[in-house]
Amino acid sequence: MEVRPHLVYRHDRDSQLKITQSCNGMSSIRAGDAFDLIEELEDHSVDLIATSPPYWGLRDYGMAHDESVLEQWRSTGCEDTRVPHYDWYRSAGGRLGREPFPTWYVAHLVEFFNKARPVLKDSASMWVNLGDTYFARWGSIRDGGRQGLASSRGRRRTPSGGYLHDKQLLMIPARFAIAMQDAGWILRNDLIWAKPQVLPRPEKDRLRLSHEHWFHFVLKQKAGRPQYYYDLNSCEPGGLDVVTCPTEPGSSGHSATFPSQLIRPRILSSCPPSGVLLDPFCGTGRAVVEAVRGGRTGIGFELCEPFARVASKAISAAAKSSSTGQDSTALAPAQRRKKAASE
Numbered sequence: 001m002e003v004r005p006h007l008v009y010r011h012d013r014d015s016q017l018k019i020t021q022s023c024n025g026m027s028s029i030r031a032g033d034a035f036d037l038i039e040e041l042e043d044h045s046v047d048l049i050a051t052s053p054p055y056w057g058l059r060d061y062g063m064a065h066d067e068s069v070l071e072q073w074r075s076t077g078c079e080d081t082r083v084p085h086y087d088w089y090r091s092a093g094g095r096l097g098r099e100p101f102p103t104w105y106v107a108h109l110v111e112f113f114n115k116a117r118p119v120l121k122d123s124a125s126m127w128v129n130l131g132d133t134y135f136a137r138w139g140s141i142r143d144g145g146r147q148g149l150a151s152s153r154g155r156r157r158t159p160s161g162g163y164l165h166d167k168q169l170l171m172i173p174a175r176f177a178i179a180m181q182d183a184g185w186i187l188r189n190d191l192i193w194a195k196p197q198v199l200p201r202p203e204k205d206r207l208r209l210s211h212e213h214w215f216h217f218v219l220k221q222k223a224g225r226p227q228y229y230y231d232l233n234s235c236e237p238g239g240l241d242v243v244t245c246p247t248e249p250g251s252s253g254h255s256a257t258f259p260s261q262l263i264r265p266r267i268l269s270s271c272p273p274s275g276v277l278l279d280p281f282c283g284t285g286r287a288v289v290e291a292v293r294g295g296r297t298g299i300g301f302e303l304c305e306p307f308a309r310v311a312s313k314a315i316s317a318a319a320k321s322s323s324t325g326q327d328s329t330a331l332a333p334a335q336r337r338k339k340a341a342s343e
């Protein structure tokens, strides 16, 4: 696949500037909005999307968000129950993950993944990682910490009403998965990522959230049952849909980083050798790095320029050590066992 230079939006969205892009063979990180960058990929060019979009209402990744977006929407005469397209929302100063309602957030995610559908090969898979959150009219926005402590906090303003009620667990991952099914995606697994250690919480009237979801979607075929690449031997021993895995510290200030141990089996099982992985919300690039280490081509999109730079450096380093043959962690579990036995 050709990797083309491109223009991206800077944070103020008014000026379009060329910014850094790194290429290792064909692996690359592109800084910009995934909703724009996805249009640059060729149709039927990607084997696997593995990603974790910003969760709803949890953190800001250092990006400005205009809290007046709902008032702006109302001033156009639209009801809160109608969802603006992402383009309108963005031009009104909105950020993905900071939508005033979970319905808007879910609709924007589905809008993105539908936009991404043409770039997927018919045999492709998509793994989407999402976590849940509780409703609070004045919820905290964090700039750090996967459910962890923040170095600074903002406040999210969410109108209550209906199921949006204080203390409500919002079931956002489930709402997303059902909306994707309604949009024509086939859900193959709801893998539960169980986190053995989570930070203490002050609440005394509920259990602590200690799991997230990994949804595995595939495509409907023009005729017949879905058919897609899958190598069960590269999954965790036992092949169960609950995987216990500790969180991993993030790099360079990014705290919502995939644990390598969890993303690697998703890549090796769902992206063929030499295939192409795309992480459209790649942060500091953990999935892209694991793809490169596993002999796949990795492409990452990231809106936040500093994270994109870190990801670029990380894939350069991964490409270097893979080409020098130093890296055996990228091998599938079965291959690793074989290699260890022969040593």
Ligand SMILES: C[S@@+](CC[C@H](N)C(=O)[O-])C[C@H]1O[C@@H](n2cnc3c(N)ncnc32)[C@H](O)[C@@H]1O
Residues within 6 Å of the ligand: 032, 033, 034, 035, 051, 052, 053, 054, 055, 061, 096, 254, 256, 257, 258, 280, 281, 282, 283, 284, 285, 286, 287, 301, 302, 303, 304, 307
């Ligand atoms: C949950 S984090 C992903 C972390 C990543 N999985 C890792 O291992 O580092 C979501 C990322 O999406 C980025 N992001 C938010 N909105 C975006 C957009 N519209 N386009 C591209 N990236 C975006 C955020 O800056 C953040 O780094």
